[in-house]
Amino acid sequence: MNGAEGRVMRVAGPVVVATGISGARLYDLVRVGALGLVGEIIKLDGDEAVIQVYESTAGLEVGSVVHHTGAPLLVELGPGLLGKVFDGTGRPLQALAASGRGRYGEPFLGRGAEVPTLDRARRWEFHPSIEVGAVVGAGDVLGWVEETPALRHLVLVPPGAGGRVDGIGTGELTVTDPVALIDGVPIAMLQQWPVRTPRPVRRRLDPDEPLVTGQRVVDTLFPVAKGGSATIPGGFGTGKTVHEQSLAKWADADVVVYIGCGERGNELTEVLGEFPRLADPRTGASLADRTILIANTSNMPVAAREASIYTGMTIAEYFRDQGCAVALLADSTSRWGEALREVSGRLEEMPGEEGYPAYLPSRLAEFYERAGSVRCLGGSDRRGSVTVVGAVSPPGADFSEPVTQYSLRLAGTFWALDTDLARRRHFPAIHWTRSYTLYKLGPWFDEHVADDWEDHRRWALELLQEEERLQSIVQLLGADVLAPAEQLVFFVGRMIREDLLQQSAYDEVDAFCPLSKQYWMLHVIRRTHDEALRALQEGADPETIRSLPAIAGVARMRSWPPEDAESGARELESRIVAELEQAL
Numbered sequence: 039m040n041g042a043e044g045r046v047m048r049v050a051g052p053v054v055v056a057t058g059i060s061g062a063r064l065y066d067l068v069r070v071g072a073l074g075l076v077g078e079i080i081k082l083d084g085d086e087a088v089i090q091v092y093e094s095t096a097g098l099e100v101g102s103v104v105h106h107t108g109a110p111l112l113v114e115l116g117p118g119l120l121g122k123v124f125d126g127t128g129r130p131l132q133a134l135a136a137s138g139r140g141r142y143g144e145p146f147l148g149r150g151a152e153v154p155t156l157d158r159a160r161r162w163e164f165h166p167s168i169e170v171g172a173v174v175g176a177g178d179v180l181g182w183v184e185e186t187p188a189l190r191h192l193v194l195v196p197p198g199a200g201g202r203v204d205g206i207g208t209g210e211l212t213v214t215d216p217v218a219l220i221d222g223v224p225i226a227m228l229q230q231w232p233v234r235t236p237r238p239v240r241r242r243l244d245p246d247e248p249l250v251t252g253q254r255v256v257d258t259l260f261p262v263a264k265g266g267s268a269t270i271p272g273g274f275g276t277g278k279t280v281h282e283q284s285l286a287k288w289a290d291a292d293v294v295v296y297i298g299c300g301e302r303g304n305e306l307t308e309v310l311g312e313f314p315r316l317a318d319p320r321t322g323a324s325l326a327d328r329t330i331l332i333a334n335t336s337n338m339p340v341a342a343r344e345a346s347i348y349t350g351m352t353i354a355e356y357f358r359d360q361g362c363a364v365a366l367l368a369d370s371t372s373r374w375g376e377a378l379r380e381v382s383g384r385l386e387e388m389p390g391e392e393g394y395p396a397y398l399p400s401r402l403a404e405f406y407e408r409a410g411s412v413r414c415l416g417g418s419d420r421r422g423s424v425t426v427v428g429a430v431s432p433p434g435a436d437f438s439e440p441v442t443q444y445s446l447r448l449a450g451t452f453w454a455l456d457t458d459l460a461r462r463r464h465f466p467a468i469h470w471t472r473s474y475t476l477y478k479l480g481p482w483f484d485e486h487v488a489d490d491w492e493d494h495r496r497w498a499l500e501l502l503q504e505e506e507r508l509q510s511i512v513q514l515l516g517a518d519v520l521a522p523a524e525q526l527v528f529f530v531g532r533m534i535r536e537d538l539l540q541q542s543a544y545d546e547v548d549a550f551c552p553l554s555k556q557y558w559m560l561h562v563i564r565r566t567h568d569e570a571l572r573a574l575q576e577g578a579d580p581e582t583i584r585s586l587p588a589i590a591g592v593a594r595m596r597s598w599p600p601e602d603a604e605s606g607a608r609e610l611e612s613r614i615v616a617e618l619e620q621a622l
């Protein structure tokens with residue numbers, strides 16, 4: 039370790055004040071004390087540097103040495119990230135466990151451990167895709183390695199580099215071996231990047247394609263765009279984690295970065311146990327092969343929550359730059375907000391709303407703004423995206439608190455989890471009239487699933503709104519005031535809510551619902567509405583309509599095998615139509 043040395047003056051929880059670090063700059067990385075705890079300079083005041091330490095500061099003493107590394111917090115990028123678990127600063131936790139220096143979830147072991155993110159010994163079969171003499175620029179493809187069966191990892195000219203290719207490697211290489219010589223400079227697969235700096239792109243694009251999640255309430259009603267962002271606030275136990283994990287399992291992303299930020303460690307242990315055994319419905323490959331976990335669980339140091347967010351985001355951008363659709367799932371951004379509040383409190387900064395620092399909104403904005411659909415750097419036409427989904431845990435399920443309020447101003451899709459729905463075990467407890475999406479994805483669905491997809495979606499949303507409106511009338515005046523057609527709205531609204539929008543994350547068939555099946559389920563419900571309305575107008579008895587035997591089939595649609603959805607729907611619709619005719 040080189041650079042200037044300083045001394046610890048004060049220790050206040052995760053915050054350490056040091057003096058004598060010459061040449062210190064904001065966000066430079068330091069190593070604190072004899073153990074070399076990882077910390078970041080977050081404030082400079084004359085000769086004093088305020089450091090947030092990403093590891094427990096227990097036992098740290100005044101006068102301890104502080105090494106200045108002269109560089110910001112960097113994350114190592116290259117092959118070998120997929121299928122791994124890292125802490126907030128990018129140290130592999132599985133590797134820590136293997137070396138016996140610490141175990142995942144045990145925060146105080148391995149403090150100050152210097153373990154590189156990427157395995158230095160592992161060899162990768164490098165396949166060059168350019169020749170000596172070629173002239174390349176940042177983002178151009180030098181070659182590829184098969185990182186996992188799920189992903190061909192493109193090795194790119196790093197940002198800032200470029201020139202004539204004087205040599206190109208081939209065969210079994212480690213991440214630090216040169217793969218190319220460009221204008222005399224050796225380039226290795228391993229790159230480093232400062233986590234707080236967004237990686238450059240050629241151009242940002244309008245997100246116009248959905249991230250397909252297999253969750254009906256999401257895809258059918260409130261889809262998020264690939265390269266867009268969503269926020270999912272919800273009170274205690276309303277289903278934030280189950281939802282994030284469902285997205286991690288089933289969303290049509292090439293790479294998933296899952297950040298467990300200040301939440302329970304056992305939830306990540308479940309992911310670790312479950313993902314290797316699950317297959318990606320698109321590729322058949324193991325889900326672990328496309329997933330990266332960043333673990334900064336509730337028992338781990340508070341300040342590192344911030345690092346976990348930036349480290350995860352930088353890794354997500356790195357895969358985006360290769361042309362991947364990346365989903366970045368953060369559970370929960372509130373814990374990061376709380377970490378900011380704690381550190382700010384220790385700094386005795388002037389508190390803003392509810393004790394959060396005044397820069398809370400700008401931090402959240404920087405986070406959500408790193409989502410995007412982009413034309414990647416480099417000469418080819420690669421398009422990549424980072425879709426961000428941030429869970430928010432408002433205390434007391436009060437959505438007026440700052441983290442929820444700022445998040446919903448920033449994110450394009452808002453999935454409002456409802457405590458009452460969760461209590462009634464309506465899952466996912468995403469409320470159908472309080473949620474929304476700003477992405478205009480109808481044309482994509484019309485083109486790729488069914489040309490009247492958007493028309494069906496609008497019909498469903500309007501019917502649910504109408505149901506809510508009628509509900510308030512009933513509360514005031516009783517159900518007797520409703521006309522038969524209005525009573526039908528309740529009957530059909532209930533089908534939409536219970537038979538379409540409810541979806542169990544634990545049911546083998548229903549956990550993932552392809553778009554065509556979503557469409558046909560909704561088609562049946564709408565047809566039922568249309569035909570029942572006609573029958574009513576022709577004089578059928580409302581009670582007879584409600585008790586048609588075929589209607590029971592609507593509740594069983596969710597267990598249809600997806601490939602039978604269309605035939606099942608057509609058959610069910612014919613039965614309903616036939617029974618309605620008999621009811622006349």
Ligand SMILES: Nc1ncnc2c1ncn2[C@@H]1O[C@H](COP(=O)(O)OP(=O)(O)OP(=O)(O)O)[C@@H](O)[C@H]1O
Nearest residue numbers: 273274275276277278279280465466541542543544
């Ligand atoms: N889609 C779903 N299908 C079936 N059950 C669900 C679903 N979503 C949530 N649940 C049920 O709700 C419980 C709580 O969900 P979860 O742990 O995701 O809530 P949370 O909002 O993350 O809670 P916390 O505030 O404690 O983090 C789950 O254990 C499960 O029983």
Ligand SMILES: [Mg+2]
Nearest residue numbers: 278279280301
């Ligand atoms: Mg949770």
